[in-house]
Amino acid sequence: MPGLIETIKGQKVAEHRPWPRLVVNEDSWRFATSQLSAGQWTLLGLWGDAGAVHMAVLDAAVREIAVVTMPCPDGHFPSVGALHPPAIRLERALRDLYGLEPVGLPDMRPWLDLGFWDVQCPLGHSRDALQPRAPYAFLPVAGESLHQIPVGPVHAGIIEPGHFRFTANGETVVRLEQRLGYVHKGIEALMAGASVDTAARLAGRTSGDSTVAYALAFAHAVEAAMDVEIPPRAVYLRALMAELERLANHFGDIGAICNDASFSLMHAHCGILREKTLRTAQACFGHRLMMDVVVPGGVARDLAANCAGQIAATLDEIRRLFPQLVELYDNTASLQDRTASTGVLRGELARQFGAGGYVGRASGRAFDARKTIGYPPYHRLDFDVPVLETGDVNARVWVRIREVEQSLRLIDQILQHLPTGPIRTTLDPAGEVREGLGLAEAFRGEVLVWARLEDGRLARCHLRDPSWFQWPLLEAAIEGNIVADFPLCNKSFNCSYSGHDL
């Protein structure tokens, strides 16, 4: 089978690692778009640059990744979203930030620019914002007996801000339209010109719940660009933190989903397991969320003394308590009644959008960056990627339950094989231009980071949250469900607002 790279005609960029980047003409760009829309390849990301657009594509059959770049000196390029809907929001965002025009984009409304910035196109040829702006046009609805429910940006719970516009017929949701961008902080602009250390801290604060995964993806990108290898002990410590983060988040989610079905007992017990995991992280790495511990070149601090034993004790406790909770979930008919067959995401959509994490894996898409792409130390560790087919809230709960079990297995092996030795290599700031692409599997899916370094500083960095390809699917999954089941469906997706809005 021909590899992905051979089929794209373009000029290979020498300084890009570890996967190739190809500068292409319009024909090759259109070819890549057609491969995406035909389902041959999966879109991993699409982002702007000074006078160019990049897209990262995955050929899952041969497990190859490539970045395709089309220079657009005239400020426009053929829209990918015109043929491949998963790109639409990415292109709307790119248009807001860079002012590059995706020709043929079916939806030209702004996405991240809600009309409150002083500048337009802050990353491109920025210009002062024009005031005032026409109000945002939600999609029109027509039909009898329809009513609309606007929700947010400030929600009822302790959650992030975003706006949901429901159109309902009685109890039934006939359309959900999301409007995001409220927590856009301009992270990519802050990264431009930043030192590697500052940029790593920013990456770790793109979505706080995935701080380890973001720091890891960023470190992968920078280390690939600089072509450095990090000490084996750091590789294992990173994986240990990544799995602790996954455990804590999955406990939180399993409890919170049940809580949204009014079953607070599960929430209380899962909250205890989450807290115990965070306290273990605090004891071992000095921070409950393990922020700023993964750094380019290795890890910033070693495991505190006697911590391997403490982690093992926490795992023992989880192994004792968690199966009881799983049994409780499985045997409570009133809870199952809420989660089974609710919020079904069809497998075709999950595959078309390249949905990662439990959203994709509960709908039959067996992608996990740790396995499908693979990065150290996971290629040396034994674990399974649980995949289910039903695509409902229940399946998303079960994928999380199975992933908790896999993370426990992984941590056992990590502790068993934890190498000794140094934990950090110093990075030599290279004078020339270096580029790298990094991936890391966060609890909700794969985080993609692309970085270009010049003189040892970040010239351009793009961070793509897994939520970009999950948020649109929530709109599809909620259709035909009752309004009261929205919190349940939303929690089962648990997309990041901050990671998406950047």
Place this chain on the structure above:
Amino acid sequence: MRKVLFESLMRRPLTEAAPATDEEMLAELGGSVERAARRRLGRSLSIREVDAGSCNGCELEIHALNNAFYDLERFGLHFVASPRHADVLLVTGPVTRNMREALERTYHATPDPKWVVAVGDCAVGGGIFSGSYAVIGGVSGVVPVDLHIRGCPPDPIQLLKGLLALLEPT
């Protein structure tokens, strides 16, 4: 389910002892909270959390206040779903330009007397995000702030200390 419930009856609670309130935080509050307002509210506060641009790290730790270890409600503190029911706004994040109006409207929807507690390093002055075209900066740039709780993110004990300071008699 019976087994899980029964075990809970037999076990000692996990809840931590209440932390001592933070002197520094009390001092910051001293000038801003009037005795009369405290008498009207008693030792019970309803809190509305507003994420005005946070990375969601602070939200995770605020959530943790409700778990069995910290059990916020034993102090008469509880989270409410609407600013109209709230005495305290707990605001996180560097305030983004896109959230400014929503924060202002939430503030105005909260009945007097009210307090604003800014949570996290970003909420103090914008933190690592200050200087961005998309960020205004600290919460006090948009609404008056009575108390800052620092940290990135502040852990639940730090949050608890700050909130208990609101209840301490001056």
